[in-house]
Amino acid sequence: MGEMSSFQLGVIGALFLSVASSVSIVICNKALMSNLGFPFATTLTSWHLMVTFCSLHAAQRFHLFENKSVDMKTVMLFGILNGISIGLLNLSLGFNSVGFYQMTKLAIIPFTVLLETIFLKKQFSQQIKMSLLVLLLGVGIASVTDLQLNMVGTIISLLAIATTCVGQILTNTIQKRLNVSSTQLLYQSAPFQAAVLFVSGPLVDQLLTKQNVFAFKYSPIVLAFIILSCIISVSVNFSTFLVIGKTSPVTYQVLGHLKTCLVLGFGYTLLHDPFTERNIIGILVAIFGMGLYSYFCTQENKKKQSGDSLASQMKDHNETTALLGHQEKEGHEVKKAAKNSVV
Known part of the structure; x- marks a missing residue:
């Protein structure tokens, strides 16, 4: 029971850290890009990952965590894949309308469920699927506006x-199968993610913004916000791996949509973004869907724990019965030997 309570506290802490850090970095980046005119999102992400790796390297040198070696080919392919997915998401936002980009993010959940069902043979109950549908409906109402399609953007x-989806599933799978922590996996994969984005970032940003990141005039206030964004990103990247490792890719995506709702709310209260009744209704529906998802997940975990406990008790009972039977058999053999010796 103590280990289970500790695990639950760890999950809650990871979820809180992920939400707090993600909402903070969105607000920081929005001020940096919208108010200060720094539009280079992909290049900024490469700086985030480099700062994350340097921070983890320093922590490892101070023995705050143990570096566990993992197959280099696996880590390299995993890091490159994650770097490519970040670049593609930024390109999707650049080549599509905001509404279609939001639909792209919404599609990640059902696609993840489909992949886990087909390749990992994972079962999702009807209640879980229903709660995810309610959640997606709410986020769609709150955030999706126009839907403008084009061939390049769709591809x-x-x-x-x-x-x-594949990157997030691998984040969970690699941690469990190779028995590495989220910190160890992030430490080894971050350089490859950073390298992909460091090379491709300026090109992607110039394609999307028609501006050169190296020709940008960096004022002290812009540099201050970039540094703040990089510091917060360490917590964002760490909590992402932590949440996926402790829960699942689907739960992480659900958490991501909670962040979307919080960002919409903070945007209205702090940055005075336009807010309509549709946003309010969508956020309420999404929160209701998240509540259903959390409730059904909790119920299924309780059933699983109960089943595991029952199976463990049955195993102990069978072992005890077998032991008693063995002892009884030995007793009969001793009595028989004694009888034969008397005769």
């Missing part, structure tokens, strides 16, 4: 969905 969005 990029499909590739972004595929790479993001």
Whole structure:
């Protein structure tokens, strides 16, 4: 029971850290890009990952965590895949309308469920599927506005969905199968993610913004916000791996949509973004869907724990019965030997 309570506290802490850090970095980046005119999102992400790796390297040198070696080919492919998925998501936003980009993000959940069902043989109950549908409906109402389709944007969005889903599933799978922590996996994969984005970032950003990141005039206030964004990103990247490792890729995506609702709310209260009744209704529906998802997940976990406990008790009972039977058999053999010796 103590281990289970500790695990639950760890999950709650990871979820809270993920929400707090993600909402903070969205607000920071929105101020950086919208108010200060720094539009280079992909290049900024590469800086995030480099700062994350440097921070983890320093922590490892101070023995705050143990570096566990993992097959280099696996880590390299995993890091490159995650770097490509980030670049594709940014390209999707650049080549599509905001509404279609939001639909792309919404499609990640059902696509992840489909992949886990087909390749990992994972079962999702009807209640879980229903709660996810309610959640997606609410986020769609709150955030999706216009839907403008184009061939290039659609292809990029499909590739972004595929790479993001596979990357998040691998984050969970690699941690469990190779028995590595989220910190260890992030430490080893971050350099490869950063390298992909560091090379492709300026090109992607110039394609989307028609501006050169190296020709941008960096004022002290812009540099301050970039540094703040990089510091927060360490917590964002760490909590992402932590949440996926402790829960599942689907739960992480549900959490991501909670962040969307919170960002909409903070945007209205702090940045005075336009807010309509549709936004309010959508957020309420999404929160209701998240509540249903959390409730059904909790119920299923309780059933699983109860089943595991029952199976453990049955195993102990069978072992005890077998032991008693063995002892009884030995007793009969001793008595028989004694009888034969008397005769």
